[in-house]
Amino acid sequence: MAYLQLRGIEKFFGEHRAIKGIDLTIEQGEFIVFVGPSGCGKSTLLRLIAGLESIDGGTLMLDGRDITDQPSSKRDLAMVFQSYALYPHMSVYENMSFALKLAKVDKQVIDEKVQNAARILNLTQYLQRTPKELSGGQRQRVAIGRAIVRAPKVFLFDEPLSNLDAALRGQTRVEIAKLHRDLGATTIYVTHDQVEAMTLADRVVVLRDGQIEQVGSPLELYDRPANQFVAQFIGTPQMNVVPYAQLPAPVQQLAPQAATGGAVGLRPECVAVRAGALAGQGGVASGQVELVEALGAETLIYVRTTQGAQVVARQSERTGLQAGDAVALDIAAEHAHWFDSAGRVVAPAVAAAA
Amino acid sequence: MTARRRSKFPLGLLALRTAVAWGVALLLVFPLAWLFLTAFKTELQAIAVPPLFVFTPTLENFHEVQERSDYLLYAKNSVITSVLSTLVGLMLAAPAAYAMAFFKGKHTKDILMWMLSTKMMPAVGALVPIYVLAQKSHLLDTQLALIIVFALSNLPIMVWMLYSHFKDIPHEILEAARMDGATLWQEVRLVLLPLGMGGLASTGLLCLVLSWNEAFWSLNLSAAKAGTLATLIASYSSPEGLFWAKLSAASLMAIAPIVVFGWFSQKQLVQGLTFGAVK
Numbered sequence: 001m002a003y004l005q006l007r008g009i010e011k012f013f014g015e016h017r018a019i020k021g022i023d024l025t026i027e028q029g030e031f032i033v034f035v036g037p038s039g040c041g042k043s044t045l046l047r048l049i050a051g052l053e054s055i056d057g058g059t060l061m062l063d064g065r066d067i068t069d070q071p072s073s074k075r076d077l078a079m080v081f082q083s084y085a086l087y088p089h090m091s092v093y094e095n096m097s098f099a100l101k102l103a104k105v106d107k108q109v110i111d112e113k114v115q116n117a118a119r120i121l122n123l124t125q126y127l128q129r130t131p132k133e134l135s136g137g138q139r140q141r142v143a144i145g146r147a148i149v150r151a152p153k154v155f156l157f158d159e160p161l162s163n164l165d166a167a168l169r170g171q172t173r174v175e176i177a178k179l180h181r182d183l184g185a186t187t188i189y190v191t192h193d194q195v196e197a198m199t200l201a202d203r204v205v206v207l208r209d210g211q212i213e214q215v216g217s218p219l220e221l222y223d224r225p226a227n228q229f230v231a232q233f234i235g236t237p238q239m240n241v242v243p244y245a246q247l248p249a250p251v252q253q254l255a256p257q258a259a260t261g262g263a264v265g266l267r268p269e270c271v272a273v274r275a276g277a278l279a280g281q282g283g284v285a286s287g288q289v290e291l292v293e294a295l296g297a298e299t300l301i302y303v304r305t306t307q308g309a310q311v312v313a314r315q316s317e318r319t320g321l322q323a324g325d326a327v328a329l330d331i332a333a334e335h336a337h338w339f340d341s342a343g344r345v346v347a348p349a350v351a352a353a354a
Numbered sequence: 355m356t357a358r359r360r361s362k363f364p365l366g367l368l369a370l371r372t373a374v375a376w377g378v379a380l381l382l383v384f385p386l387a388w389l390f391l392t393a394f395k396t397e398l399q400a401i402a403v404p405p406l407f408v409f410t411p412t413l414e415n416f417h418e419v420q421e422r423s424d425y426l427l428y429a430k431n432s433v434i435t436s437v438l439s440t441l442v443g444l445m446l447a448a449p450a451a452y453a454m455a456f457f458k459g460k461h462t463k464d465i466l467m468w469m470l471s472t473k474m475m476p477a478v479g480a481l482v483p484i485y486v487l488a489q490k491s492h493l494l495d496t497q498l499a500l501i502i503v504f505a506l507s508n509l510p511i512m513v514w515m516l517y518s519h520f521k522d523i524p525h526e527i528l529e530a531a532r533m534d535g536a537t538l539w540q541e542v543r544l545v546l547l548p549l550g551m552g553g554l555a556s557t558g559l560l561c562l563v564l565s566w567n568e569a570f571w572s573l574n575l576s577a578a579k580a581g582t583l584a585t586l587i588a589s590y591s592s593p594e595g596l597f598w599a600k601l602s603a604a605s606l607m608a609i610a611p612i613v614v615f616g617w618f619s620q621k622q623l624v625q626g627l628t629f630g631a632v633k
Contacts, residue, residue, distance in 0.1 A: 050529075050533060051532075052529050052532070052533075071532070072529070072532040072533050073532050073533075073534075073535045073536055073537060074535075077533065078533060078534075079529075079530065081526045081529070081530060082526075083524060083526050085524065085526035085527045085530040086527075086530075087527060087530070087531070087545060088527070088549065089548045089549060098531075098534050098544075099534035099535050102534060102535045102536055102540060103535055146534070150534075156533075
């Protein structure tokens with residue numbers, strides 16, 4: 001039975017239909033990530049679930065209870081904000097115990113829970129400080145601590161890591177994953193960073209323009225995207241999408257009927273680059289190297305084909321190629337995703353990417 | 355530091371600047387200082403030409419003012435009307451500012467502008483209707499009438515000041531309180547009020563001073579019973595001739611409490627007057 005269920009959820013801002021009828025079922029204990037470009041409605045959807053914005057259509061059920069019109073304070077959800085939103089006039093201890101105090105929990109129980117959360121989050125020595133005496137990472141942990149002491153039905157995270165620097169972001173990401181493993185709490189996490197989505201989620205919900213594009217496990221989205229948008233949104237560097245018209249003739253012949261006029265998508269690791277011009281030796285396209293990015297563990301080679309398409313190849317071997325070199329491209333046709341002119345997948349890749 | 359300044363401003367310019375600053379300061383202080391001196395002179399000394407700078411101070415005027423008109427009654431009226439009107443104003447302005455700052459609607463800006471625009475109208479324009487209203491409801495020359503009028507006339511400024519203070523409070527903090535299970539009242543009492551205390555204090559202080567100094571409405575709506583110190587001063591500038599020394603003494607007694615009060619709350623007041631401008 002569904003734990004949190006969204007049925008036809010709608011939201012209007014004036015005339016603008018920001019959320020266009022979202023249906024989604026979330027099971028207890030799941031880690032769900034909402035991901036999408038800015039303005040896609042992911043934060044709005046989270047705020048609708050939180051009760052911070054009113055729902056204009058549809059129903060929201062939590063644990064068998066209709067909470068569509070309940071105020072936030074009655075929903076039993078906890079939220080971690082992007083800006084932390086700690087109470088600046090309270091100590092860390094008071095911040096973390098605020099919700100329990102409002103719920104009139106026994107003082108001793110509160111103390112136990114706060115101390116326990118502080119231990120998990122390494123905040124024990126900071127309990128008497130005020131938020132402004134803490135670093136960004138510590139504030140973030142207090143915000144998380146404030147949520148976990150309550151043991152709410154669902155944790156909501158609104159881009160919690162985007163104010164942290166890169167190193168801290170990676171570290172906190174790991175901590176959040178570990179926390180979820182330990183607590184097993186149902187979690188909804190909003191981010192625009194697809195790496196966070198891929199590493200944290202049980203299931204990822206890709207949103208665009210107030211609608212769900214696809215829901216699935218991270219690897220499902222990577223291997224079998226439902227459309228060109230998801231295909232290009234998930235994965236760095238982006239999937240190569242070459243319009244049908246810019247394909248060399250031998251590849252065009254491989255295209256299924258419906259993809260004529262559409263495009264082909266290839267993950268960078270499914271493209272191989274060979275030095276030397278194409279000379280009918282199994283290569284499918286020729287081109288010129290535009291840029292080589294040597295990242296150590298992997299090397300990215302940007303190639304402009306003679307048909308004018310830009311293609312990125314990813315390989316784990318290093319390369320002696322330089323910008324301007326003539327190269328031949330090999331593609332593994334079984335890894336190709338074929339899209340029709342509207343961007344829908346008409347023929348998914350036969351094999352998962354290597 | 356000084357060396358750097360000097361290189362930025364040539365010595366002459368610096369001297370000029372200092373001179374102008376002193377000039378302006380003296381210009382502002384002179385009437386008050388003259389008032390102070392005159393209050394301790396006899397009526398004859400007060401009108402002496404050339405003006406006297408050295409004289410034997412007397413407390414005669416203060417004594418006479420207290421004799422002729424009951425200073426303490428007026429002072430009490432001033433305290434009661436300004437304090438209560440400020441409290442009433444805050445109670446009305448704070449919820450309004452909260453709604454406008456945190457639940458902004460399409461017309462919030464228009465409403466704010468409209469409220470401010472009522473301050474552009476000369477008060478005398480509303481005198482007749484308000485006088486008639488006060489008369490018909492038998493509130494002429496009562497503290498209640500002054501409290502209501504002071505509170506309402508300060509309301510636009512109070513809402514504006516509180517609005518700009520509240521606007522600086524990140525609304526996520528209030529949302530966090532809501533997520534933590536706080537009811538509206540708990541949210542206001544435990545989060546909004548502590549965070550908005552600075553704004554409430556400076557708004558309250560400013561309005562206290564404005565109400566204390568308010569003369570137009572107290573002169574027109576009150577007399578011997580509910581009159582404030584402003585009416586007391588005015589009663590000494592009678593058509594039969596001016597008694598400069600007594601007028602000065604009365605003025606000094608009227609402004610002394612608020613000057614002392616203002617001195618101690620200077621920091622809050624400045625913060626309130628420059629609201630939103632400096633961060």
